[in-house]
Amino acid sequence: MNNLVYRKITVIGAFVIVGLVFIARLFYIQVLDESYVSSADNQALRYVTKYPARGIIYDRNHEILVLNQAAYDLMIVPRQVGKIDTEAFCVLLDITKAEFIKNYESAKNYSQYRSSIFKKQMTADEYSRVAERLYQYPGFYGQKRSLRIYPDSIAAHVLGYIGEVNQANLDNDTFYRSGDFIGISGLEKQYEKELRGGRGREVLMVDVHNTVQGQFENGRFDIEAKAGQNLTSTIDIQMQKYGEQLMVNKKGSIVAIEPRTGEVLALVSSPSYDPNLLVGVKRAKNYKLLAENDSLDPLFNRALMAKYPPGSIFKIVQSLIGLDLGVINENTGIICNKALVGCHNHPSASNLREAIQMSCNPYYHQVFKRIINQGKSKNYFEDSAIGLAIWNNKVRAFGLGERLGLDLPSLKSGGVPDVAFYDRIYGTRRWAFSTIYSLSIGQGELEVVPLQMANLTAIIANRGYYITPHLIKGLTGTVDSNFIWDRHDSGIDSAFYTPIVDAMNWVVEKPGGTARKARIDGIKVCGKTGTAENPHGKDHSVFIAFAPMNDPKIAIAVYVENSGFGGDWAAPIASLIIERYLTGKISDSLKEERILNADLISQENED
Amino acid sequence: MRTRQNIFQEIDWVMVATFLVMIIFGWMSIYAATFDEAHRDFFDMSQNHGKQAMWMGFAIIIATAILLLDHRFFETFGYIIYGFAMLLLVAVLFLGSEIKGAQSWFVIGSFSFQPSEIAKYGTALALSKYLSDNALKFDKLQTKIVSFAIILAPAVLITLQPDVGSTLVFAALTIVLYRQGLSPLFFNLGFAAIVLFVLALYLKQVNIEVSENWIIQGSTFFLIGLSLIALLVYINLRKKRGSAFVIGSTYAALVGYYFSVDYVFDNLLKLHHQNRINELLGIVSDPLGAGYNVHQSMIAIGSGGFSGKGFLQGTQTKFHFVPEQSTDFIFCTVGEEWGFLGSFILVSLFVFLMGRIIWVAEKQRSDFTRLYGYSLASILFIHFFINIGMTIGLAPVIGIPLPFFSYGGSSLWSFTILLFTFIKLDSERKFVLR
Structure with missing residues (x-):
């Protein structure tokens, strides 16, 4: 019996051993093994991304060009999806069962525990219908997003569009997370950093039924989303809208600049499209339609990317270079010798002003010859090369052949041929003035984009300089801040601009001027017509203008493709825009109607 | 007989x-497990914690009543309570x-109780x-045989319900028999059987x-291993008479047992038991199903860390990730909110209480009180062991x-009765004649 008493030791010992084993096990899972902590967080905490509102873009008068509308992504956490009535759910979401399975599987492949998008960008209406029933479907929740909306459906090419980041974006910039939006073109791309704002985060506690139970630790770990910065554009909504209306059924572009500041007032490329088409889930489908099924290529921004020869308008540049080099003066008269180069019938120009007004081709053949062959070398070929190099530099100072630094992506520089260019084609000293003389009247190898022509007009209006043209003035918010833009000098004495400006006024106002259709009562308009030769069909009609003559408020370039002579279509369009901008009304409603009703695209197709 | 002092x-x-x-620790855990902002009131009777508070009040009344009873009551009515419990079990x-x-x-109305609770008490007394x-x-x-029969009768009846948990409680009473002289071989065989x-x-x-065409099954290794051992034993003992017979029949019994495991496991155990055992042994892992x-529960406890998430700060238990979080899985709330420190204290409290019961039991002059103490400790131990x-x-x-922690009136009262009966019996030890 006595030794049985010692069995109490065994019994107590067993209790203690079990206790110690438990404590060891608890120490292991509670203190040593950290994985349980993260499992707990994964289950009970829901990290909801708070997407920032993207910055709003205003026009120059604080009217809204683009803002945001609420949309909802339906998120899924596959691990939490319980037994649900799949069929009812599909009806609710308006998807097929196959889509359900596909989306579910792809979410599951991504992660069982982390949320991914199940259905993208439902409108607020669609979502509110779904949200009411969401409690029946554990594992699903709505995530607020914001989509762009364009109240006036204008300026598609300027504003551009946004879309979800792709793998390249994710690789290049660690800022982005899958599912973020990024500016893909236009101002959205250019000012992405300002507009995008910063993601926030909310840590919510959810129970086993996926019902939110409140903020985790009273929101201690939450991060507020930082709204994107608002931008004020230089665009004038009224002018942009009017310009787009005038260009309906025409191919071409309009660029209007405020000369003193370089602010782009309107930038129209026609045909255009409704920017609302490239928003949200329908973007991919609509983009395909616009890109592939529309022969007019509405996605192509002609104002920045379409390269044309400058045509007769280039005579202004030739005049200024000639004056600057002293090879002509404002009283230089040259006989209109059609043997040199073709011309229309007009009396010979007895001075520079007349030459510009009448746009005399032989006059500029001779002016250009004087510029190129200044006799700096006895060798004719060498002399031409020296002359071309000097000319090339002077031309570039007008912003031609250069990317202008406009704040939009995919801007083309055009081309101003230099010595190396011709050497490549013909070989060194194998070319001379006689090879390149068509440059004299803005034809040949010269290429400019419409923006550069508008900028050239601004230089003339400013009598010698331009501010880098731009579309955004600055940031708008509690404190406005304006961006600073560079001033560029043309390098040509402002006095030399006087005869040019006079002549441009004659072009519009004098009887026999080539742009009589651009005349506006009470406003002194200065302009110059041009015809961009088109080897593929009817020539393009070009017109540049600025007004008022002595206090220029607007400089404009209008291109109408395949419409022939510049005075017919481009000039009246420019004058309508100028008049409406400066006076707020249109005096000649017949002129306006003629333009609005003209369908140059079908006409071209019939021709 | 000496004059009776104040029993307290x-x-x-x-x-x-x-x-x-x-x-109290248990009640706090129940409060935390079922906590939500709408029911902060400690005594909200619509909530588990409110009801538990009420039951705790009753438990203290019951405890006091037991202390005031005549100590001979328990020994006298031992068989009657046992018999009554058996009737209820039937x-x-x-x-x-x-x-x-x-x-x-x-x-009965809004009140429900398990006769197995009474059976534990009755069996311990009997x-x-x-x-x-x-x-x-x-x-x-x-x-x-009689001792085993006293234990087995309620165990069998409870197995018919079926309630495996309560059945195991009766198995624990063999600890009392061990103290009375049951050979350790009995436990060793049981242990060996589990290992096998x-x-x-x-x-x-x-x-x-x-x-x-040649797949070696696991049982081959078992047979080879066992045969080798049998051979070695035989070589050592071959000079003793009858050793071949003993070794041979043991060998046959082991092989028979081994191959019956499959049959028992697949045919006698319910599917959910099979799954739970497989899960426990790590043979299968199905965290969404059987596991x-x-x-x-392990996520909840493990996420508590060293010092826990703090009172009412547990997310796993409060948000119902852990099932039965105020009853069978109440320990999760302790582990999550009080961390390793809290768990350590809880485990220590149990080991301390069970150890003290044994220690106090051994001081008794009365064999009845001593045996009852062992019964009590065994019952507490099996609950503690299985639950945690x-x-x-x-x-x-x-x-x-989990005794004294889990939500539920009948469980709380039954453990209170079990414990305070012992405290009462112990308080009389000086007045008991051997």
């Missing part, structure tokens, strides 16, 4: 204090209500009374593919409450 002077206040600490099979698949509850008979010799086979059972389950998974409870063990993945999931 003789009470083991250490055990009473431990009891109070445990039920009755519940026909008249009881089925809750969670077990026909183990009597529901076993203690039977074995405390001085005329009895435990060496006798008859004594052993587990080994068989593991080896079942082993299939080594040597070539396309869900344990998986969630399952929440940390060391024991199979068996629905069995």
Whole structure:
């Protein structure tokens, strides 16, 4: 019996051993093994991304060009999806069962525990219908997003569009997370950093039924989303809208600049499209339609990317270079010798002003010859090369052949041929003035984009300089801040601009001027017509203008493709825009109607 | 006989204090497990914690009542309580209500109780009374048979409900028999049987593919190993008479047992038991199915860290990731909110209380009190072992409450009665004649 008493030791010992084993096990899972902590967080905490509102873009008068509308992504956490009535759910979401399975599987492949998008960008209406029933479907929740909306459906090419980041974006910039939006073109791309704002985060506690139970630790770990910065554009909504209306059924572009500041007032490329088409889930489908099924290529921004020869308008540049080099003066008269180069019938120009007004081709053949062959070398070929190099530099100072630094992506520089260019084609000293003389009247190898022509007009209006043209003035918010833009000098004495400006006024106002259709009562308009030769069909009609003559408020370039002579279509369009901008009304409603009703695209197709 | 002093002077206040600490700690855990902002009130009777508070009040009244009873009551009525419990166990099979698949509850109005709770108490009293008979010799086979019968009768009836958890409680009473002289061989055999059972389950998974037509199964290794051992034993003992027979029959028994495991496991155990055992042994891992409870429970406990998330700060338990979080899985709330420190204290409290019961039991002059103490400690131990063990993945999931912690009036009262009966008996030890 006595030794049985010692069995109490065994019994107590067993209790203690079990206790110690438990404590060891608890120490292991509670203190040593950290994985349980993260499992707990994964289950009970829901990290909801708070997407920032993207910055709003205003026009120059604080009217809204683009803002945001609420949309909802339906998120899924596959691990939490319980037994649900799949069929009812599909009806609710308006998807097929196959889509359900596909989306579910792809979410599951991504992660069982982390949320991914199940259905993208439902409108607020669609979502509110779904949200009411969401409690029946554990594992699903709505995530607020914001989509762009364009109240006036204008300026598609300027504003551009946004879309979800792709793998390249994710690789290049660690800022982005899958599912973020990024500016893909236009101002959205250019000012992405300002507009995008910063993601926030909310840590919510959810129970086993996926019902939110409140903020985790009273929101201690939450991060507020930082709204994107608002931008004020230089665009004038009224002018942009009017310009787009005038260009309906025409191919071409309009660029209007405020000369003193370089602010782009309107930038129209026609045909255009409704920017609302490239928003949200329908973007991919609509983009395909616009890109592939529309022969007019509405996605192509002609104002920045379409390269044309400058045509007769280039005579202004030739005049200024000639004056600057002293090879002509404002009283230089040259006989209109059609043997040199073709011309229309007009009396010979007895001075520079007349030459510009009448746009005399032989006059500029001779002016250009004087510029190129200044006799700096006895060798004719060498002399031409020296002359071309000097000319090339002077031309570039007008912003031609250069990317202008406009704040939009995919801007083309055009081309101003230099010595190396011709050497490549013909070989060194194998070319001379006689090879390149068509440059004299803005034809040949010269290429400019419409923006550069508008900028050239601004230089003339400013009598010698331009501010880098731009579309955004600055940031708008509690404190406005304006961006600073560079001033560029043309390098040509402002006095030399006087005869040019006079002549441009004659072009519009004098009887026999080539742009009589651009005349506006009470406003002194200065302009110059041009015809961009088109080897593929009817020539393009070009017109540049600025007004008022002595206090220029607007400089404009209008291109109408395949419409022939510049005075017919481009000039009246420019004058309508100028008049409406400066006076707020249109005096000649017949002129306006003629333009609005003209369908140059079908006409071209019939021709 | 000496004059009776105030009985409260003789009470083991250490055990009473431990009891109070445990039920308060338990109530806090229930409050935390069911906490939500809308029901902050401590005594909100629509909530588990409110009801538990009420039951705790009753428990203290019951405890006091027991202390005021005559100590001879328990020994005198031991067999009667046992008999009454047996009647209830039979009755519940026909008249009881089925809750969670077990026909183990009597529901009377809003009150429900399990007769198995009374059976634990009755069996403890009856076993203690039977074995405390001085005329009895435990060496006798008859004594052993009767003792086992006292334990087995309620166990069998409860197995019919079926309620595996409560059945196991009766198995624990063999600890009392061990103290009375039951050979350790009995426990060693039991232990060996469990080891062999587990080994068989593991080896079942082993299939080594040597070539396309030659797959070595796990049982081959078992047979080779066992044969080698038998051979070695035989070589050593071959000069003794009859050794070949003993070795041969042991060998046959082991092989027979080994191959019966498959059959028992596949045919006698319910599917959910099979799954729970497989899960526990790590043979299969199904955290969303059979392993869900344990998986969630370990996440809750494990995420508590060293010092816990703080009172009411547990996310896993509060948001119902852990099932049965105020009853069988109440320990998760402790682990999550109080961390390793809290868990350590809880485990220590139990080991301390059980150890003290044994220690106090050994001081008794009365065999009845001593045996009853062992019964009490055994019952507490098996609850503690299974309940905590399952929440940390060391024991199979068996629905069995954690004494003094788990939510529920009938469980709380039954443990209170069990414990305070012992405290009462102990308070009388000086007045008991041997």
